[in-house]
Amino acid sequence: MKLNIYNTEAEVLTALADHFVTLATQAINKNGKFTVALSGGSSPKKLYELLASTTYADQVNWEKVFFFFGDERNVPQDHKDSNYLMAKKALFQPLMISPAQIFPVETSFGPAEAAAKYWEVISAFFDDGEVSFDLVLLGLGDNSHTASLFPYTPVLHDRTPGVKEVWLEDQQVWRITLNAPLINDAAQIAFLVYGAGKAEAVKHILEDDEDIELYPAQLIDSISGEVEWFLDEPAAAALENKE
Numbered sequence: 001m002k003l004n005i006y007n008t009e010a011e012v013l014t015a016l017a018d019h020f021v022t023l024a025t026q027a028i029n030k031n032g033k034f035t036v037a038l039s040g041g042s043s044p045k046k047l048y049e050l051l052a053s054t055t056y057a058d059q060v061n062w063e064k065v066f067f068f069f070g071d072e073r074n075v076p077q078d079h080k081d082s083n084y085l086m087a088k089k090a091l092f093q094p095l096m097i098s099p100a101q102i103f104p105v106e107t108s109f110g111p112a113e114a115a116a117k118y119w120e121v122i123s124a125f126f127d128d129g130e131v132s133f134d135l136v137l138l139g140l141g142d143n144s145h146t147a148s149l150f151p152y153t154p155v156l157h158d159r160t161p162g163v164k165e166v167w168l169e170d171q172q173v174w175r176i177t178l179n180a181p182l183i184n185d186a187a188q189i190a191f192l193v194y195g196a197g198k199a200e201a202v203k204h205i206l207e208d209d210e211d212i213e214l215y216p217a218q219l220i221d222s223i224s225g226e227v228e229w230f231l232d233e234p235a236a237a238a239l240e241n242k243e
């Protein structure tokens with residue numbers, strides 16, 4: 001696990017955009033493609049807008065990039081809360097990404113079926129072999145959730161890779177999420193976390209005793225690759241060890 005701490009939000013976003021370009025270039029040169037699972041949330045949205053900007057748009061062979069989603073809200077793809085819609089506006093449309101390169105969660109089936117079908121879609125793309133994304137991008141909620149791995153949800157106890165539906169009682173909504181074993185099979189995992197509001201959650205995840213029910217993002221630990229955190233100083237402020 002590697003900590004990257006920067007003075008400002010802008011520096012964090014630039015560092016992760018540069019990291020994305022490096023990983024994409026390496027994967028495309030080696031395998032002819034780059035597979036990435038996108039995160040929802042306002043922090044990742046700014047990264048996507050930066051990647052689609054003139055600064056980065058020409059740095060990646062976007063025709064070789066294949067986009068999946070680390071989680072999705074169980075809403076239509078044109079709903080304001082859809083992670084797909086957010087990525088479509090921030091990244092896919094500006095870069096004119098072909099729909100053939102984008103794998104959204106089909107939420108019209110209802111949560112359980114949507115989750116099962118998404119696992120089928122992902123497995124088929126990886127030729128039903130081991131599913132290993134080149135990169136999984138993750139945000140962090142101030143309650144220590146990541147993707148849609150929320151505190152005290154059954155999906156936290158999964159031991160084999162898969163995609164599951166998650167009921168959020170307090171919000172009265174369904175979500176669909178990659179489970180931790182599937183995320184952890186990725187070659188690279190990158191957390192994008194900035195702002196003082198996340199400092200307590202970052203401390204819980206990186207330095208407090210293990211309690212995955214309370215702090216689900218503690219489950220994230222790449223099996224064979226690397227987990228990198230991209231933080232600004234305010235988000236890292238509660239850490240005792242910043243090396």
Ligand SMILES: O=C(O)[C@H](O)[C@@H](O)[C@H](O)[C@H](O)COP(=O)(O)O
Pocket residue numbers: 039040041042043044071072073083138139140141142145146147148
């Ligand atoms: O669908 C989602 O909401 C995300 O997958 C979720 O895990 C998000 O990344 C974090 O909640 C951080 O969101 P913010 O960056 O908006 O705080």
